Amino acid sequence: MAEQNKQKKQVEEITSMEEDFAQWYTDVVKKAELVEYTSVKGCMVIRPYGYAIWENIQRILDGMFKATGHENVYMPLFIPESLLEKEKDHVAGFAPEVAWVTHGGKEPLEERLCVRPTSETLFCEHYAHIIQSHRDLPKLYNQWVSVVRWEKTTRPFLRTREFLWQEGHTCHATAEEAWEETRRMLDVYATFAEESLAIPVIKGPKTESDKFAGAVSTLAIEALMHDGKALQAGTSHYFGDGFAKAFGIQYTNKENTLTYPHQTSWGVSTRIIGAIIMTHGDDNGLVLPPAVAPVQVVVIPVAAHKPGVLEAARALTERLNGFARAKMDDSDNSPGWKFAQYEMKGVPLRLELGPRDIEQGQCVLVRRDSGEKITVPLAELETVIPAQLKALHDALYQKALANRASHTYRCTSLEQIQQALRTQGDGFVYAMWCGDEACEDAVKEATGVGSRCIPFEQEQVAETCVCCGKPAKHMVCWAVAY
Amino acid sequence: MAEQNKQKKQVEEITSMEEDFAQWYTDVVKKAELVEYTSVKGCMVIRPYGYAIWENIQRILDGMFKATGHENVYMPLFIPESLLEKEKDHVAGFAPEVAWVTHGGKEPLEERLCVRPTSETLFCEHYAHIIQSHRDLPKLYNQWVSVVRWEKTTRPFLRTREFLWQEGHTCHATAEEAWEETRRMLDVYATFAEESLAIPVIKGPKTESDKFAGAVSTLAIEALMHDGKALQAGTSHYFGDGFAKAFGIQYTNKENTLTYPHQTSWGVSTRIIGAIIMTHGDDNGLVLPPAVAPVQVVVIPVAAHKPGVLEAARALTERLNGFARAKMDDSDNSPGWKFAQYEMKGVPLRLELGPRDIEQGQCVLVRRDSGEKITVPLAELETVIPAQLKALHDALYQKALANRASHTYRCTSLEQIQQALRTQGDGFVYAMWCGDEACEDAVKEATGVGSRCIPFEQEQVAETCVCCGKPAKHMVCWAVAY
Numbered sequence: 001m002a003e004q005n006k007q008k009k010q011v012e013e014i015t016s017m018e019e020d021f022a023q024w025y026t027d028v029v030k031k032a033e034l035v036e037y038t039s040v041k042g043c044m045v046i047r048p049y050g051y052a053i054w055e056n057i058q059r060i061l062d063g064m065f066k067a068t069g070h071e072n073v074y075m076p077l078f079i080p081e082s083l084l085e086k087e088k089d090h091v092a093g094f095a096p097e098v099a100w101v102t103h104g105g106k107e108p109l110e111e112r113l114c115v116r117p118t119s120e121t122l123f124c125e126h127y128a129h130i131i132q133s134h135r136d137l138p139k140l141y142n143q144w145v146s147v148v149r150w151e152k153t154t155r156p157f158l159r160t161r162e163f164l165w166q167e168g169h170t171c172h173a174t175a176e177e178a179w180e181e182t183r184r185m186l187d188v189y190a191t192f193a194e195e196s197l198a199i200p201v202i203k204g205p206k207t208e209s210d211k212f213a214g215a216v217s218t219l220a221i222e223a224l225m226h227d228g229k230a231l232q233a234g235t236s237h238y239f240g241d242g243f244a245k246a247f248g249i250q251y252t253n254k255e256n257t258l259t260y261p262h263q264t265s266w267g268v269s270t271r272i273i274g275a276i277i278m279t280h281g282d283d284n285g286l287v288l289p290p291a292v293a294p295v296q297v298v299v300i301p302v303a304a305h306k307p308g309v310l311e312a313a314r315a316l317t318e319r320l321n322g323f324a325r326a327k328m329d330d331s332d333n334s335p336g337w338k339f340a341q342y343e344m345k346g347v348p349l350r351l352e353l354g355p356r357d358i359e360q361g362q363c364v365l366v367r368r369d370s371g372e373k374i375t376v377p378l379a380e381l382e383t384v385i386p387a388q389l390k391a392l393h394d395a396l397y398q399k400a401l402a403n404r405a406s407h408t409y410r411c412t413s414l415e416q417i418q419q420a421l422r423t424q425g426d427g428f429v430y431a432m433w434c435g436d437e438a439c440e441d442a443v444k445e446a447t448g449v450g451s452r453c454i455p456f457e458q459e460q461v462a463e464t465c466v467c468c469g470k471p472a473k474h475m476v477c478w479a480v481a482y
Numbered sequence: 483m484a485e486q487n488k489q490k491k492q493v494e495e496i497t498s499m500e501e502d503f504a505q506w507y508t509d510v511v512k513k514a515e516l517v518e519y520t521s522v523k524g525c526m527v528i529r530p531y532g533y534a535i536w537e538n539i540q541r542i543l544d545g546m547f548k549a550t551g552h553e554n555v556y557m558p559l560f561i562p563e564s565l566l567e568k569e570k571d572h573v574a575g576f577a578p579e580v581a582w583v584t585h586g587g588k589e590p591l592e593e594r595l596c597v598r599p600t601s602e603t604l605f606c607e608h609y610a611h612i613i614q615s616h617r618d619l620p621k622l623y624n625q626w627v628s629v630v631r632w633e634k635t636t637r638p639f640l641r642t643r644e645f646l647w648q649e650g651h652t653c654h655a656t657a658e659e660a661w662e663e664t665r666r667m668l669d670v671y672a673t674f675a676e677e678s679l680a681i682p683v684i685k686g687p688k689t690e691s692d693k694f695a696g697a698v699s700t701l702a703i704e705a706l707m708h709d710g711k712a713l714q715a716g717t718s719h720y721f722g723d724g725f726a727k728a729f730g731i732q733y734t735n736k737e738n739t740l741t742y743p744h745q746t747s748w749g750v751s752t753r754i755i756g757a758i759i760m761t762h763g764d765d766n767g768l769v770l771p772p773a774v775a776p777v778q779v780v781v782i783p784v785a786a787h788k789p790g791v792l793e794a795a796r797a798l799t800e801r802l803n804g805f806a807r808a809k810m811d812d813s814d815n816s817p818g819w820k821f822a823q824y825e826m827k828g829v830p831l832r833l834e835l836g837p838r839d840i841e842q843g844q845c846v847l848v849r850r851d852s853g854e855k856i857t858v859p860l861a862e863l864e865t866v867i868p869a870q871l872k873a874l875h876d877a878l879y880q881k882a883l884a885n886r887a888s889h890t891y892r893c894t895s896l897e898q899i900q901q902a903l904r905t906q907g908d909g910f911v912y913a914m915w916c917g918d919e920a921c922e923d924a925v926k927e928a929t930g931v932g933s934r935c936i937p938f939e940q941e942q943v944a945e946t947c948v949c950c951g952k953p954a955k956h957m958v959c960w961a962v963a964y
Contacts, residue, residue, distance in 0.1 A: 036608060036611055036612065038557075038558055038604065038607060038608070039562055039565055039607060040558040040560050040561070040562060040595065040604075043558035043559070043560060044558070045555065045556070045557055045558070045604075045608050046555060046556040047555055048553035048554065048555055048623070051553075051554050051555050051556055052553070052554070054556075055554065071530035071533075071534070072530065072533050072534070072537065073527065073528060073529055073530055073533050074527070074528040074533055074536075074628075074646060075520075075527055076520055076522040076525035076526070076527070076644055077525070077559075077597070077628055077630065077644050078522050078525060078581075078644070079522070080521055080522060083521055095587075096587045096588065097586075097587050098586075098587065099560075099583045099585070099586050099595075100583060100584060100585040100586075101581045101582060101583050101584075101597065102582060102583075102584045102585065103581070103582040103584065104579075104580075104581050104582075104632035104643075105577075105578045105579050105580065105632045106578065113522065113581075115559070115583065115597070122520065122522075122527075125520060125521060126518060126520070126527050129518055130518065141530070145628075146556075146559055146627075148559065150586035150587045150589075161586075162558055162559050162560070164556060
């Protein structure tokens, strides 16, 4: 009974999703020990368990970047004000939200330096130094760094003044190549979201009003969270030759003519951990997709004081580590407390091993997503565990897909949008748009949903704009967004 | 002849070490494409080839940290001024050289934030939050980040206003455990330097005057560069409970008493890339130890236009990638140009493959360190290449060790020190010291060498202090330092 009480106590500490989704989120990031607050307002400590998720994300994405020919570099943390100002749309977009360094030691600086909010300007300066000939192209660079944007209101992972990300910056001989790269990296992100994070995404360009500062076009992947709000999980920008012109990047082409190259940039940040939490989590806490789970299988010895149990559990854990990320918890907490603890932390599989199991050459495997318990012969773990991890991934994906399907509303009038949101809750609204920014604003004003992207996979929901009734140009995916 | 000229031209572009070692260094970091300068004074771009060395260093060290039970975290980039000021020695040491953020967007900040020069204060604040009981100890944390110190004069890798490093921060129940950790991590660094970088190091504590700001004791590994100057390649600090007291970190011990824990921190930075360059480099450029070389074997097709050569070279490269980091250069540059280029870049092994080689089932392998050429049957590459990489590592280590031996001077008077340095060049001076800071200063004043560390491996060079003639306490390793 004591065990059960402890277990209950632990679980009771998080607010239920239905009751208060925002509080549930805050509880999960704290109780699962992903982050801790600091005295630096808007910045967070990413704790070992949270950082291990990020390391897995990095490892997988970095492998995908390298497989597509990209190289990692490191650019300075600081950008001189005059450098930031070289591309006028870019500075207009970022200057209001940067942190300024004004003093080095006791000396005031001759020129203020901003702490990078993004590094287009530094990459451009570097490209202007190192690119002379068509032989120098393409340059396919990426960096893993932290960036700073002085946000007013912040939430762990979702919006913080400092966040970790990768930023790819590439330079190409032609517009076609640069555009191809922009699409390729969006596809890399979508593949990663779906195949590694089990998060289904919608791909498409942003509208003009929502583009990255300085971009010709911004492509995004948009995911739907459990509460029906949208989260932009990655962006890929096509710059044309605008930055090249602003920064004087020129190369001699094969015809010996001085030419401006075409550029892209693309990024995914620690924000995506917020997407994992809000796509898969439940009232017992985090649910982690196996590909990025720091621990894929937690081994819990049952009746650990009985002779041979701990030794067997230890040996089994070592064996599991040959093909999965496994960990044994041999602390003196009760099994019940441990069950709740690793549920909170979203560990995909729990393996229970007690004296009777050992006798019978079996163990109990419990799925984090469904709670399903199966008894598995120990000899079969090499096949059963990978199969269960894959099945769990697939189940998470299908569940997220079903949630999205049941919260995607095809609407042909503002009233329909209002009613769908009121009766069925927040979600993706698919509705037609004439392309006029005034209508985009009016939809938001009237219904609360903003344009997320213009999905590549278009549907002909209607012939006319949901707002003004003029001929429609696109179907837009609208939503309330994080 | 054209080939040879090109090759010469390339090589002539770097200054010889004998002529001007500092210029040689600058030439190498630029020509080997490790770094590029930026408009941010004192900061550098680490280019793909330089960053790939750092990635290898990270991978190996991170594995060693994890094998010794450490976990990675991420702390904020910023430290509020009031937090930095909590430990008085620490702030006195760092405040004069930090960059200050004073504005977020257009708003002046209520409190200045410094860009982290090191993160003891942030870790301590976090530890105060998360440590309550002896069950919470030890905490063995590390982070891979960039830090900023507003240096007046800077040189790539050796001293830059921003540099990349890892900083370990640990918290232990007892002084003994913390001291053991301090020693353990110094040993990890020494093992890494010797076994992965082929750099022999001297281990020992710093003198009082040279300790880390806030430390009870600072241990260091010191390496001797080709020019006879010392480079501190890693440090490990023992803090006692000083930081714990300043930051109010307390835990309840097994006897239920509130107790201060004991702490350590330890770091290795991109500076160590400077040590690699200056330990192993030569007049043809960089020489990279195989463990961290981005490319271990470069495959150069000879007479690449002849049928079958490129295909054979490509297939061979793929095969080599099964057990080494191999790359083929099939660009239309001449083989001679390529030879010089990859010598400049310090690639450990060059593999030449031409039509005749293919016919005879062999290739030519050229060692970067010795220039030695051997003809190897293609069937034996799986054993010969790993063996040659190991032999090259060992040769680099032995060469560095011999250089250190021939530039280590055991001296019993200031005159002997002066004469050794004048006649044999800069190097390590082993001389006795009474422990008095005035003598330490006087040695530096008279001879130019400062105390580097008090080697754990002591020798009884004399009975008395090299400076004042009083009874000696220690043998100190003195040198001019980077």
